[in-house]
Amino acid sequence: xxxxxxxxxxxxxxxxxxxxxxxxxxxxxxxxxxxxxxxxxxxxxxxxxxxxxxxxxxxxxxxxxxxxxxxxxxxxxxxxxxxxxxxxxxxxxxxxxxxxxxxxxxxxxxxxxxxxxxxxxxxxxxxxxxxxxxxxxxxxxxxxxxxxxxxxxxxxxxxxxxxxxxxxxxxxxxxxxxxxxxxxxxxxxxxxxxxxxxxxxxxxxxxxxxxxxxxxxxxxxxxxxxxxxxxxxxxxxxxxxxxxxxxxxxx
Numbered sequence: 001x002x003x004x005x006x007x008x009x010x011x012x013x014x015x016x017x018x019x020x021x022x023x024x025x026x027x028x029x030x031x032x033x034x035x036x037x038x039x040x041x042x043x044x045x046x047x048x049x050x051x052x053x054x055x056x057x058x059x060x061x062x063x064x065x066x067x068x069x070x071x072x073x074x075x076x077x078x079x080x081x082x083x084x085x086x087x088x089x090x091x092x093x094x095x096x097x098x099x100x101x102x103x104x105x106x107x108x109x110x111x112x113x114x115x116x117x118x119x120x121x122x123x124x125x126x127x128x129x130x131x132x133x134x135x136x137x138x139x140x141x142x143x144x145x146x147x148x149x150x151x152x153x154x155x156x157x158x159x160x161x162x163x164x165x166x167x168x169x170x171x172x173x174x175x176x177x178x179x180x181x182x183x184x185x186x187x188x189x190x191x192x193x194x195x196x197x198x199x200x201x202x203x204x205x206x207x208x209x210x211x212x213x214x215x216x217x218x219x220x221x222x223x224x225x226x227x228x229x230x231x232x233x234x235x236x237x238x239x240x241x242x243x244x245x246x247x248x249x250x251x
Contacts, residue, residue: 002027002089003072003167007063008080009035015211016080017043023078024049026089033063060180064160065173072167077107077160083209084162092164095201099152099247103196105187107163108145108208110155110200112244113237115139134230136237143200145208151246156237157188158198162208169196182229192236199247 004027008016016032024030024047033053034040040052051067059066064077074093078084096106113136116127131139143149145162160183171190179186191198 001029001072001167002074002076002093003029003031003067003069004076004078004089005031005033005064005067005069006078006080007033007035007059007061007066009058009060010037012080012213013041015213016041018211019078019080019082019084020044020050022084022086022088023076026086027076029072031067031069033059033066035059035063061160061183062173062176062178062180064183065171065176069167069170072170074164075167075170077163079161081211081213082161083211085207088162088208092201095152096164099199103166103169103194105158105163105165105169105191105196105198106152106201107158107160107198108149108201108203109159109161110143110153110198111140111157111159111184112143113140113156113233133234134227135225136230136233137225145203146206146210148205149200149202152202153200153246154240154242154244155198155200156240156243157184157233158200159184160187165196169194182226182232185229185232189232189235192240197242197247198240 004023028049030049031051031053033055035055035058037054044050044052053067055063055066069075076089092106096104116131116139119125143153143155171187175190176183176186188198
């Protein structure tokens with residue numbers, strides 16, 4: 001069984017139908033968590049493969065971990081501002097299966113953290129002098145979903161905008177609770193603690209797209225560098241085995 005989890009809220013409704021239309025034919029179950037809604041959306045009423053879930057309180061992005069996914073072979077985490085191709089699910093599962101029997105979290109937008117090194121070059125020197133551990137979220141090498149990546153690559157962290165893992169490895173909501181606006185960090189911590197390797201999957205440029213909304217979590221929260229988020233990042237940053245290196249097939 002292939003399940004996809006999506007959390008949304010009213011300001012993103014304009015792109016929701018497009019996301020649903022793209023994903024629904026590719027999965028067996030689509031869970032839509034309707035944050036800040038009072039009732040299900042009529043547009044999806046009667047669709048057997050869709051479960052519209054209204055949580056008791058606003059889950060924000062933690063909503064992707066709110067539905068019960070027991071029995072799912074694969075669980076996809078998707079966003080309401082993405083453009084997914086018709087082969088998104090099939091190619092993603094094939095890429096994961098090609099990695100072999102180990103436990104993996106796969107996705108298309110990943111991060112490697114780094115610490116600035118001393119240099120006399122003006123820009124590099126300023127970056128080095130300004131660096132503080134609490135600002136670790138600002139020091140990431142991104143593997144962007146819209147750029148080409150030729151080989152599956154081990155990273156510190158995978159974004160939940162286009163990600164998947166086996167159902168048996170999926171974290172429970174109790175673990176993810178309280179990580180609103182930094183679910184990628186909490187998920188990375190889960191993977192590190194459980195020995196699940198985060199891998200950025202190969203793709204060609206433009207295979208995945210994005211719809212731009214004015215408000216984003218990165219601009220509104222991540223750049224503020226909350227100390228408790230930095231503390232969680234440091235629990236796994238630089239510690240993932242093989243980080244930055246390609247994953248050998250059937251390893």
